[in-house]
Amino acid sequence: MIKFWKRRASQKVLTEKVEQNRELNALRRELKENIHKKFAGSLAIRMVDSGSCNACEAECNALSNPYYDLDRLGIYFVASPRHADVMLVSGVVTFNMYHHLLDCYEQMAEPKWVIALGDCPLMESSSFKESFAIKGIKSTNLKIDYLIKGCPPSPDEIIKGLLEFLEKI
Amino acid sequence: MRLIARYAKECDDYFEVITLFDREKSVDKLDKKSPSMESLTAQYPSAIWFERKIADDFGISFFNSFDTRPLVHQEYFPLKIYPMRKEFRKKELTFSKYRPYQYEAIEGDGVFQVAVGPIHAGIIEPGHFHFSQEGEKMLHQEVRHFYKYRGIEKMVEEISLKEARPIIEKISGNETIAYQIAFIDICFQSIQKEYPSKLKYYHYFLLELERLIHHFTDLGFIPNDAGFSTALAYCSTISENLRRLMKHLTNHRFGFGAITTTVVTINNDYVKEMLLKVEKDIEWFEDWIMDIPSLWDRFDTTGILTKEDAKSYGTVGVMARASGLEIDCRIKNKIYQESGFKSLSQKSGDVGARFLQRIEEVKSSLTMMHAFLKKIEKYEEKIEDETSIDGDYHTFIESSIGELFMSIDIKENKIERFFVRDASHVNWQVLHTMMLRDIIADFPLINKSCDLSYAGNDL
Numbered sequence: 001m002i003k004f005w006k007r008r009a010s011q012k013v014l015t016e017k018v019e020q021n022r023e024l025n026a027l028r029r030e031l032k033e034n035i036h037k038k039f040a041g042s043l044a045i046r047m048v049d050s051g052s053c054n055a056c057e058a059e060c061n062a063l064s065n066p067y068y069d070l071d072r073l074g075i076y077f078v079a080s081p082r083h084a085d086v087m088l089v090s091g092v093v094t095f096n097m098y099h100h101l102l103d104c105y106e107q108m109a110e111p112k113w114v115i116a117l118g119d120c121p122l123m124e125s126s127s128f129k130e131s132f133a134i135k136g137i138k139s140t141n142l143k144i145d146y147l148i149k150g151c152p153p154s155p156d157e158i159i160k161g162l163l164e165f166l167e168k169i
Numbered sequence: 170m171r172l173i174a175r176y177a178k179e180c181d182d183y184f185e186v187i188t189l190f191d192r193e194k195s196v197d198k199l200d201k202k203s204p205s206m207e208s209l210t211a212q213y214p215s216a217i218w219f220e221r222k223i224a225d226d227f228g229i230s231f232f233n234s235f236d237t238r239p240l241v242h243q244e245y246f247p248l249k250i251y252p253m254r255k256e257f258r259k260k261e262l263t264f265s266k267y268r269p270y271q272y273e274a275i276e277g278d279g280v281f282q283v284a285v286g287p288i289h290a291g292i293i294e295p296g297h298f299h300f301s302q303e304g305e306k307m308l309h310q311e312v313r314h315f316y317k318y319r320g321i322e323k324m325v326e327e328i329s330l331k332e333a334r335p336i337i338e339k340i341s342g343n344e345t346i347a348y349q350i351a352f353i354d355i356c357f358q359s360i361q362k363e364y365p366s367k368l369k370y371y372h373y374f375l376l377e378l379e380r381l382i383h384h385f386t387d388l389g390f391i392p393n394d395a396g397f398s399t400a401l402a403y404c405s406t407i408s409e410n411l412r413r414l415m416k417h418l419t420n421h422r423f424g425f426g427a428i429t430t431t432v433v434t435i436n437n438d439y440v441k442e443m444l445l446k447v448e449k450d451i452e453w454f455e456d457w458i459m460d461i462p463s464l465w466d467r468f469d470t471t472g473i474l475t476k477e478d479a480k481s482y483g484t485v486g487v488m489a490r491a492s493g494l495e496i497d498c499r500i501k502n503k504i505y506q507e508s509g510f511k512s513l514s515q516k517s518g519d520v521g522a523r524f525l526q527r528i529e530e531v532k533s534s535l536t537m538m539h540a541f542l543k544k545i546e547k548y549e550e551k552i553e554d555e556t557s558i559d560g561d562y563h564t565f566i567e568s569s570i571g572e573l574f575m576s577i578d579i580k581e582n583k584i585e586r587f588f589v590r591d592a593s594h595v596n597w598q599v600l601h602t603m604m605l606r607d608i609i610a611d612f613p614l615i616n617k618s619c620d621l622s623y624a625g626n627d628l
Contacts, residue, residue: 132259
């Protein structure tokens, strides 16, 4: 363990310097203030992949790496819809996921919101064409409160999207 | 022999079932009125998903099969609909009445079932795992997938290669470079041109970069599933750096649209500096992580995939190599051979072996990337407007998970049949054999150590 700390100390900062990304820092501050005001400091997100290519999931996972560290701002990806304020939907909503997606939404307690992530759910600029195996989120009649565009949206874009969602509601 | 794939296609008067092994290929012609044939499952257990999928897609039945349940067509899918037949042209289906799925389950005194998924507790793709438990001990597990089934094989039929490209590159986001390379290889074959080695250096460089990103993500997540989250913080920083490098090179963090017939000049010094930094990072990481006994207590002897099972299920990729099977598409590739490729493998086949295999592969990829980098130069060629020659083309590529097989049948410049077999499709099927010595709390760790794709498997 001593060996570890000696070597760790020699490496200094592993990510970027704090002052390097001013824009992101300003976003973070606003995001934290909004979550503090509107969600008592904790926004719980239930992520549901309804048939994506896994890139949106990879970017959501990247949100918890030391560069972005979303937990610090009070945003948590939770394990159950019962704990969630927001359902974050990625993917095209396949025939096989349709009912499971709706089950998840029904299990969430009010008040609840739906955010669509990426170009897939609305199928507007998605590469995927009409298919017998794809239903699309429109067919579910879920009310989409906000759309975070991108294929996939980068971690920065997801943070911006969440802020805009918070300002809207 | 190793079974690579079994798939069907519809011809004018008959169905064709193609069975591809590593050493031979057989084609069976079946009558359209009542298509049926002998199952391969007695000899090749991983034939079962291929055959169940053919049955769902084409309505071809297999006799002497131990499992005839639907695979892709789940509870609400209408009966007697065979989407891969040419006569099926519907763009929308309505849900039929709910039909329960019969899970493989062990019953008896004190034995109970644990159902997990399709929606999991973290940020993960959807899939279902069904456990038969005797207390903590796993007696049996069934892996049930195809929740992400988007009908991609049908979607790309009757369109041109150019139109199919954006769909094919987004089949599996983590392996997009591999899918794009397989696709461009087939494009070159179809116009009867050689895939220029000047392009290959750049493409293989990106493929190894994709492998680095994927492996570093796993090197973080595997310890995280054993309760050691510091490793995730460290490795996710490195994979973020590498994603940014991918963005720098291709203008996209995953490399969507990156594999074209053009190579622009890249800033070699900057890239080289990044690679040297990662080399130091992995060295430091290895030195640190090998010295944590409580972590290795979880890794060693957990989730053993025996060499025999790996062989009989036709396992490929990192999983096969960690169990001592040296299966790697890069072995026979001349450019890889010239660039310092070494075939690597482990013996024990446990979580620890798969973890070590990834560390070794990262180091080996870095060596090759330096060699590729020296050879990357500006190049431009246009092939988009050329007419494809009718025929059946196929290719193999080593994605970050394992061997990827892609086959495209082209007729009059349109795709007649598209088939792809992700490494995950065979590897998922062997997963249940790895659970028998462990308790259910080990499952997430075992599953993560394999890190298979759901999107690439479900199509």
